[in-house]
Amino acid sequence: MEPNQTFNRLLTAWNEDDETSRAEIVRQTLAETFLYADQHRPGEIQGREEFEEFLSIFRSRVPGVVVSPGPEFSHHHGYGRADFVITRDSAVFATGTYFLMFDEDARITRMIGFVDANRGNNP
Numbered sequence: 001m002e003p004n005q006t007f008n009r010l011l012t013a014w015n016e017d018d019e020t021s022r023a024e025i026v027r028q029t030l031a032e033t034f035l036y037a038d039q040h041r042p043g044e045i046q047g048r049e050e051f052e053e054f055l056s057i058f059r060s061r062v063p064g065v066v067v068s069p070g071p072e073f074s075h076h077h078g079y080g081r082a083d084f085v086i087t088r089d090s091a092v093f094a095t096g097t098y099f100l101m102f103d104e105d106a107r108i109t110r111m112i113g114f115v116d117a118n119r120g121n122n123p
Helices: 003-015 019-029 048-061
Strands: 030-038 065-076 079-088 091-102 108-120
Touching: 003 019, 003 048, 003 065, 003 079, 003 091, 003 108, 019 030, 019 048, 030 048, 065 091
Parallel strands: 030 108
Antiparallel strands: 065 079, 079 091, 091 108
C-alpha cells in the first residue's frame, strides 16, 4: 500500500463495529511499534492492542459518527499530514489533521491528531 492508502484504510477502523474486522484493519495498517496521541487523551497510546481498545471506546462514546479522509493528504520521506472529517447524520461533527510517520512498508508508526477548534462540533 501507499501511505495515503494506508491512512484511508486505517480510518475505516473508526467506522467498523465488528471488533474482529477492526483488529484486522489495525494489524494491516499499523506498525508493531505504534504511538498515537490526540488532544482528547490524557496520554499516549502505545501499540496496536491499546489502539484497538481506544477505537472500541470511541465507538461506544460517539455512536453514529463516520470518520472519513479530508481533502488534503501529503507525504514525503516517511512523514505525512492528512485531514479527516467526522460526520454524524450526514452533517460535519468535527474536522482535524493527523501528522504521521510511516515505516518502509508504509505502515503507520506514529499518529498525532489535532481537532480543529473552530470547525464542526468537537467531540
